[in-house]
Amino acid sequence: xxxxxxxxxxxxxxxxxxxxxxxxxxxxxxxxxxxxxxxxxxxxxxxxxxxxxxxxxxxxxxxxxxxxxxxxxxxxxxxxxxxxxxxxxxxxxxxxxxxxxxxxxxxxxxxxxxxxxxxxxxxxxxxxxxxxxxxxxxxxxxxxxxxxxxxxxxxxxxxxxxxxxxxxxxxxxxxxxxxxxxxxxxxxxxxxxxxxxxxxxxxxxxxxxxxxxxxxxxxxxxxxxxxxxxxxxxxxxxxxxxxxxxxxxxxxxxxxxxxxxxxxxxxxxxxxxxxxxxxxxxxxxxxxxxxxxxxxxxxxxxxxxxxxxxxxxxxxxxxxxxxxxxxxxxxxxxxxxxxxxxxxxxxxxxxxxxxxxxxxxxxxxxxxxxxxxxxxxxxxxxxxxxxxxxxxxxxxxxxxxxxxxxxxxxxxxxxxxxxxxxxxxxxxxxxxxxxxxxxxxxxxxxxxxxxxxxxxxxxxxxxxxxxxxxxxxx
Amino acid sequence: xxxxxxxxxxxxxxxxxxxxxxxxxxxxxxxxxxxxxxxxxxxxxxxxxxxxxxxxxxxxxxxxxxxxxxxxxxxxxxxxxxxxxxxxxxxxxxxxxxxxxxxxxxxxxxxxxxxxxxxxxxxxxxxxxxxxxxxxxxxxxxxxxxxxxxxxxxxxxxxxxxxxxxxxxxxxxxxxxxxxxxxxxxxxxxxxxxxxxxxxxxxxxxxxxxxxxxxxxxxxxxxxxxxxxxxxxxxxxxxxxxxxxxxxxxxxxxxxxxxxxxxxxxxxxxxxxxxxxxxxxxxxxxxxxxxxxxxxxxxxxxxxxxxxxxxxxxxxxxxxxxxxxxxxxxxxxxxxxxxxxxxxxxxxxxxxxxxxxxxxxxxxxxxxxxxxxxxxxxxxxxxxxxxxxxxxxxxxxxxxxxxxxxxxxxxxxxxxxxxxxxxxxxxxxxxxxxxxxxxxxxxxxxxxxxxxxxxxxxxxxxxxxxxxxxxxxx
Numbered sequence: 037x038x039x040x041x042x043x044x045x046x047x048x049x050x051x052x053x054x055x056x057x058x059x060x061x062x063x064x065x066x067x068x069x070x071x072x073x074x075x076x077x078x079x080x081x082x083x084x085x086x087x088x089x090x091x092x093x094x095x096x097x098x099x100x101x102x103x104x105x106x107x108x109x110x111x112x113x114x115x116x117x118x119x120x121x122x123x124x125x126x127x128x129x130x131x132x133x134x135x136x137x138x139x140x141x142x143x144x145x146x147x148x149x150x151x152x153x154x155x156x157x158x159x160x161x162x163x164x165x166x167x168x169x170x171x172x173x174x175x176x177x178x179x180x181x182x183x184x185x186x187x188x189x190x191x192x193x194x195x196x197x198x199x200x201x202x203x204x205x206x207x208x209x210x211x212x213x214x215x216x217x218x219x220x221x222x223x224x225x226x227x228x229x230x231x232x233x234x235x236x237x238x239x240x241x242x243x244x245x246x247x248x249x250x251x252x253x254x255x256x257x258x259x260x261x262x263x264x265x266x267x268x269x270x271x272x273x274x275x276x277x278x279x280x281x282x283x284x285x286x287x288x289x290x291x292x293x294x295x296x297x298x299x300x301x302x303x304x305x306x307x308x309x310x311x312x313x314x315x316x317x318x319x320x321x322x323x324x325x326x327x328x329x330x331x332x333x334x335x336x337x338x339x340x341x342x343x344x345x346x347x348x349x350x351x352x353x354x355x356x357x358x359x360x361x362x363x364x365x366x367x368x369x370x371x372x373x374x375x376x377x378x379x380x381x382x383x384x385x386x387x388x389x390x391x392x393x394x395x396x397x398x399x400x401x402x403x404x405x406x407x408x409x410x411x412x413x414x415x416x417x418x419x420x421x422x423x424x425x426x427x428x429x430x431x432x433x434x435x436x437x438x439x440x441x442x443x444x445x446x447x448x449x450x451x452x453x454x455x456x457x458x459x460x461x462x463x464x465x466x467x468x469x470x471x472x473x474x475x476x477x478x479x480x481x482x483x484x485x486x487x488x489x490x491x492x493x494x495x496x497x498x499x500x501x502x503x504x505x506x507x508x509x510x
Numbered sequence: 511x512x513x514x515x516x517x518x519x520x521x522x523x524x525x526x527x528x529x530x531x532x533x534x535x536x537x538x539x540x541x542x543x544x545x546x547x548x549x550x551x552x553x554x555x556x557x558x559x560x561x562x563x564x565x566x567x568x569x570x571x572x573x574x575x576x577x578x579x580x581x582x583x584x585x586x587x588x589x590x591x592x593x594x595x596x597x598x599x600x601x602x603x604x605x606x607x608x609x610x611x612x613x614x615x616x617x618x619x620x621x622x623x624x625x626x627x628x629x630x631x632x633x634x635x636x637x638x639x640x641x642x643x644x645x646x647x648x649x650x651x652x653x654x655x656x657x658x659x660x661x662x663x664x665x666x667x668x669x670x671x672x673x674x675x676x677x678x679x680x681x682x683x684x685x686x687x688x689x690x691x692x693x694x695x696x697x698x699x700x701x702x703x704x705x706x707x708x709x710x711x712x713x714x715x716x717x718x719x720x721x722x723x724x725x726x727x728x729x730x731x732x733x734x735x736x737x738x739x740x741x742x743x744x745x746x747x748x749x750x751x752x753x754x755x756x757x758x759x760x761x762x763x764x765x766x767x768x769x770x771x772x773x774x775x776x777x778x779x780x781x782x783x784x785x786x787x788x789x790x791x792x793x794x795x796x797x798x799x800x801x802x803x804x805x806x807x808x809x810x811x812x813x814x815x816x817x818x819x820x821x822x823x824x825x826x827x828x829x830x831x832x833x834x835x836x837x838x839x840x841x842x843x844x845x846x847x848x849x850x851x852x853x854x855x856x857x858x859x860x861x862x863x864x865x866x867x868x869x870x871x872x873x874x875x876x877x878x879x880x881x882x883x884x885x886x887x888x889x890x891x892x893x894x895x896x897x898x899x900x901x902x903x904x905x906x907x908x909x910x911x912x913x914x915x916x917x918x919x920x921x922x923x924x925x926x927x928x929x930x931x932x933x934x935x936x937x938x939x940x941x942x943x944x945x946x947x948x949x950x951x952x953x954x955x956x957x958x959x960x961x962x963x964x965x966x967x968x969x970x971x972x973x974x975x976x977x978x979x980x981x982x983x984x
Contacts (some may be wrong), residue, residue, distance in 0.1 A: 152759050152870035153899075195708040206706050208715075209683065224957040230866040231898045232680050233935035234669040234719055236942050236950055236980050237962045241682075241715040245708055262765045285626050291736045291802070293767070328765070329813070335805045392704040396626035424705045425627075461707035468710050476710055483698040487969060488711045494968035495961060506710050 043473055045133040045503040048114045053134065056112035057092055060136065063104055067095040078137040079130045080122040083471050084387055084445070090117060090131035097142050099215070099223070099254045105138050106252060107221040110500055117502045118248040120161065120190030123182075125388055126469030128194065128247050132504040138252060140189055146170050147255070154260045155212055155229055160189025160253050176260045179204035182465065183372075189253045194467040195245030199296040199368075202288075202423030203327070204261065206465070211244050215255035219498055229257055242491070247467055248502040250495045264327035267295075268337050269361035270354035271324070272344045273317045277301065277406075280320045281399035283340075283347040284422050288395065290343070292336050296325040297423040298368050301402065304375075304417035308367035311374035316367060317350065322422070323368050330356075371419050375430040378415065383436040389448050391455035392426040392464030401458055402427060408450055412443045426464035453478075473508040517947055519607040519977040522588045527608065530586035531566055534610065537578055541569040552611040553604045554596040557945050558861055558919070564591060564605035571616050573689070573697070573728045579612050580726060581695040584974055591976045592722040594664030595637065597656075599862055600943025602668065602721050606978040612726060614663055620644050621729070628734045629686055629703055634663025634727050650734045653678035656939065657846075663727045668941040669719030673842075676762075676897030677769040677801070678735065680939070685718050689729035693972055703731055716965070721941055722976040724969045738801035741769075742811050743835035744828035745798070746818045747791045751775060751880075754794045755873035757814075757821040758896050762869065764817070766810050770799040771897040772842055775876060778849075778891035782841035785848035790841060791824065796896070797842050804830075845893050849904040852889060857910040863922050865929035866900040866938030875932055876901060882924055886917045900938035927952075947982040 047053075060068045069075075075089035091114075094105050109116045115135025122129055131137065143159035144166065150156065151174050158167065165185045167178050182191060182198035190196075192214070197206035204210070213227030226239035243250060274280040280299055287294055300308065300321045309316055322344070326336040333356065341352040355361055362369075375386055393401045402418060409416050420427030429451060433444045452462045452475050462468075462475035477485055488507050492499070521527075534542045543549075549563035565588075568579050583590045589609025596603055605611065617633035618640065624630065625648050632641065639659045641652050656665060656672035664670075666688070671680035678684070687701030700713035717724060748754040754773055761768055774782065774795045783790055796818070800810040807830065815826040829835055836843075849860055867875045876892060883890050894901030903925060907918045926936045926949050936942075936949035951959055962981050966973070 150868065150870060152763070153868040154763065155868070195712070197706055197708075201706060205683075208706075208712065209679075218957065218961075222957050223955075224961050225955050226958060228930075228935045228953065229868045229933040230900075230929075230935040230938065231869070232671055232675060232682075232866055232900060232938050234671075234937050234939050234941045235935045235946070235953060236719070236958075237724075237965055238669070238682065238712075238715045238719050239954075239958060239961055241712045242965075245710070245712050250711075262763050264765060289626070289628065289736050291738060329809060331809045332806055335803060339803070392706055394624065394627040394629070394703045395705070396624060426704075426706060455704075456702075459703040461702050461704040461709045463708050464704065464706050465708050467708045472709070479702065479709060480713075481697075481699050483692065483696050484700060484710075484713060487692075487698050487713055490968040491711055491716075491965065494964040 043470065043504045043509045045499065047134045048112065052112040053091055053114055056108055056114040059108045060092065060094060060105065063108070064094050069093045078119050078122065078139065081127045081130055082388065083125055083127055085127040085130060085470050088130040088132045090137040091134045093137045093139050095139050095142055102138055102217045102252050102254050103221040105136060106217050106219065109136055110219050110498060113498065113500065115500050115503050116252065118189065118193065118252050120187030121163065121185065123184035123186045124190065124194055124469060125466045126471035128467060128469040128505060130470060140187065149174060150229070151176060153229060155257055156260055157255065157257050158188055159255060160187060162188050164188065164191065171260065175263050177263050178258065179261050180207055180210055188256055188258065192244050192253060192256055193247050197465045199298060199421055201421060202297055203293055203295040208241060208244055210259050211240055211256060212259060213257040214240055214243050214253055216243050216251040217254050218251045219496060219500060223254065224251065245467070247469060247505050249492060249505050251501060266328060266330045266333045266356055267361065268326040268333045268354055268356045269364045270337055270340065270352065271364050272322050272349040272352045274320045274322065274347065274349050277320045277402050278399040279348040280322050281422065283322065283344045283349060285395055286343045287340055288423060292339055294324055294336065294340065294423060295327040298323045299420040299422040299427065300367060300371065301406065301418040304371060304419055305367065307374040307378050307417050308370055311377045312366050312370045314367060321367065323365055375417050375432060379432050383434050385433055385435050387431045387433065387444065388428055389431065389451065390426060390428045390464050390466050391451055391460055391462060392424060393455050393458045393460030395425040397458040397460065398422060398425045401454055404454055405429065405451055408447060412447050414443055414447055424464065425460065468506045470505060473506065476508060517944065517978045517983045519973065521608045522586065526586040527565060527588055530582055530588040533582045534566065534568060534579065537582065538568055543567045552593050552596065552613065555601045555604055556599055556862065557601055559601040559604060559944050562604040562606045564611040565608045567611045567613050569613050569616055576612060576691045576726050576728050577695040579610060580691050580693065583610055584693050584972060587972065587974065589974050589977050590726065592663065592667065592726045594635065594661030595659065597658035597660045598664065598668055598943060599940045600945035602941060602943040602979060604944060614661065623648060625650060627703060629731055630734055631729065631731050632662055633729060634661060636662050638662065638665065645734065649737050651737050652732065653735050654681055654684055662730055662732065666718050666727060666730055667721050669939070671939045673770040673772060673895055675895060676771055677767055682715060682718055684733050685714055685730060686733060687731040688714055688717050688727050690717050690725040691728050692725045693970060693974060697728065698725065719941070721943060721979050723966060723979050725975060740802060740804045740807045740830055741835065742800040742807045742828055742830045743838045744811055744814065744826060745838050746796050746823040746826045748794045748796065748821065748823050751794045751876045752873040753822040754796050755896065757796065757818045757823060759869055760817045760821070761814055762897060766813050768798055768810065768814065768897060769801040772797045773894040773896040773901070774841060774845065775880065775892040778845060778893055779841065781848040781852050781891050782844055785851045786840050786844045788841060795841065797839055849891050849906060853906050857908050859907055859909050861905045861907065861918065862902055863905065863925065864900060864902045864938050864940050865925055865934055865936060866898060867929050867932045867934030869899040871932040871934065872896060872899045875928055878928055879903065879925055882921060886921050888917055888921055898938065899934065942980045944979060947980065950982060
């Protein structure tokens with residue numbers, strides 16, 4: 037795969053780079069890795085974007101490691117790119133100007149859990165599954181679930197969210213405070229453990245979603261939740277996308293605190309039926325999860341069932357038994373693999389992209405997107421975090437077929453334009469990275485880009501933190 | 511009242527100021543007001559801080575007015591201070607370097623309500639009561655309630671919250687997008703109506719809480735909620751602050767979605783009994799509100815009642831009838847006036863200050879604060895948005911008594927230090943303004959101050975937007 041990225045900042049002078057690598061080798065020994073395979077893996081990206089490997093990878097073990105990498109790189113004008121699990125989708129970990137990737141996977145300690153305050157302090161390399169494993173015995177969980185078992189530092193940097201966001205919010209709502217290594221290696225503390233604060237500029241939320249372009253997150257304080265007493269899963273099919281979306285709008289409007297509400301379009305249901313040997317009606321499907329006490333969950337499910345019926349929904353299945361819940365949600369869990377299986381072949385790629393619109397426009401946006409796919413003769417099942425107006429296309433293309441690839445790019449371009457025309461955004465949860473810089477100006481206007489550029493310059497005057505990401509070229 | 515504020519930026523040159531006033535008079539006619547009474551009212555502040563009136567007040571009617579004031583002021587290097595309703599508490603609308611106050615009260619239009627999307631677009635001068643009046647017929651409401659009938663522009667600028675924040679969040683959680691007039695008069699758009707986005711730096715939340723120091727908010731897109739089917743009010747007295755706080759911790763931990771949960775300490779209950787002719791036990795009191803369907807509200811109330819009993823709570827009264835709800839919450843509604851009535855006299859002032867701590871430390875923080883008041887022989891009832899760990903002291907002092915005033919300042923200083931030592935913040939919802947700049951460094955460290963100073967310089971290089979606020983002197 038490969039698309040041309042035009043925002044490629046200049047590489048450091050060869051002498052400066054050599055000097056940085058020498059100093060890093062002296063400091064980190066074999067924790068500095070420069071083999072091609074490891075470098076390429078750290079520029080890994082699951083998009084159309086070509087791989088741009090860093091010049092070296094440092095395996096960080098503690099905050100002092102991050103500080104020293106930043107200091108050595110800053111002194112030599114060499115870029116620094118933070119790396120969590122490499123599951124970002126818009127080229128966030130690519131190294132268009134070379135430089136050093138700081139791999140944070142070994143900074144995976146849970147430093148403190150404050151059960152009474154429903155918060156914990158963690159290192160950036162802790163993954164969400166490891167965190168939930170750690171918390172389970174205390175009856176707590178961290179609700180943000182972007183699908184991949186991403187690192188919390190990466191999730192914060194990308195302002196990730198996922199299926200639970202409709203009830204529990206996104207990473208924006210979950211990060212209380214950060215420690216961030218700045219350009220001179222010193223550490224910025226952005227907040228306290230107080231649940232709310234109006235003490236000055238909101239530094240925390242400036243670094244959340246900054247994709248490592250303003251500094252390197254070395255510690256996070258995040259909010260937790262109590263594991264709900266009861267979890268119910270539910271499923272209902274609709275004849276049309278409009279019917280399904282109308283049910284979602286009514287549920288949100290009447291304040292049913294649904295914990296997850298996912299839309300699978302007909303193409304996605306068909307793919308799941310084929311892959312997971314299911315017999316679902318091949319029409320739009322809503323999958324829900326309700327969290328609460330037994331009484332609450334029962335009331336929520338019943339209320340939703342009535343709404344679904346009014347909106348033309350079919351049979352409403354629901355259950356609180358874990359094994360039946362898993363079965364009911366099978367289609368959603370297998371969605372990615374079912375798309376992969378649609379069209380086997382070494383040259384076949386699946387590109388995930390997302391947009392987000394006001395919920396009143398969701399049905400129109402999904403329907404028009406389906407029509408566009410038909411028009412362009414492209415295959416792309418759709419899955420949506422529909423309570424937030426956020427949906428994903430999984431575009432299946434033959435990377436050896438230049439014409440199809442071109443149609444794919446046209447499709448993604450039109451998808452973003454469609455969402456923006458509906459007062460939506462070019463990305464609900466994947467971030468800007470390299471892939472979506474070209475859409476920022478149309479979405480927010482040149483003044484917002486000016487502001488972003490000014491902020492980048494203010495906090496990273498040397499432009500060493502993940503250069504070439506988010507902010508478009510001047 | 512009066513305390514010395516040391517961060518007083520230089521006033522503009524007299525000639526430049528005269529030129530700005532002349533141009534503003536030509537542009538705005540009698541909408542430019544320079545009478546002393548009006549100027550003093552626009553530097554109004556209900557703190558210890560001395561009044562510092564602006565040099566003139568412009569009554570803005572539309573965005574173009576804000577743009578022209580900013581352009582004229584920027585050209586002449588004259589400060590611009592946004593003014594909503596003047597209910598801020600830390601000197602946010604004072605004019606330490608003079609300049610022009612832009613009064614936004616006439617920019618009070620609700621521009622659009624999107625009921626299906628649960629959002630609306632408003633001008634900054636809309637007050638929260640006017641907004642809720644406007645929304646009622648559509649079954650919607652805006653939940654943030656800081657007490658005062660503040661303007662939404664001001665509430666966003668101060669990152670306000672209040673009694674409902676435990677369930678509905680703060681202004682941070684409620685603002686989807688802003689339009690902000692920048693230094694050259696052009697407008698920055700910070701977001702779209704999409705419920706979530708990961709499209710670049712979070713400009714929205716940089717301007718929320720910036721207290722008008724980075725630009726002037728000219729339009730807000732905010733999230734709304736459906737009016738709950740049922741509202742229940744409840745009250746229960748405890749023997750100790752620790753018992754009351756333990757009940758709150760358990761309620762939050764078990765996920766009871768309480769909509770309001772307020773603590774009145776014994777001194778506050780005593781004041782309310784006296785003022786409102788109530789017969790409440792003069793011990794710590796918790797007042798709650800539950801929102802939801804009848805079944806949900808019933809379940810929530812019962813669950814909380816059991817928790818309260820386990821934590822040593824007395825009789826648990828609850829009701830869903832509006833008139834009885836008002837009666838049950840009478841003490842809270844009259845809290846401010848009951849404090850005012852404690853000690854009549856022209857020279858008596860009530861100074862409101864707030865801190866916020868992790869909820870596990872709340873009981874300690876309130877108890878130690880009560881002891882400190884006793885030690886200093888000061889009168890200050892305490893009311894807390896206890897679900898957030900946020901509480902307010904209403905310090906009653908004789909402004910003619912220098913010794914008492916000095917003890918008052920000592921008390922407030924120690925209150926902040928106590929909260930910060932407990933990993934809390936110097937302000938949960940009142941902001942920094944002039945009054946709390948001296949506490950920022952102890953809370954976040956010099957690196958955070960550096961970052962804030964860099965951000966201020968990046969977005970307001972001329973330092974014309976509300977100078978002398980938030981960021982301490984270099």
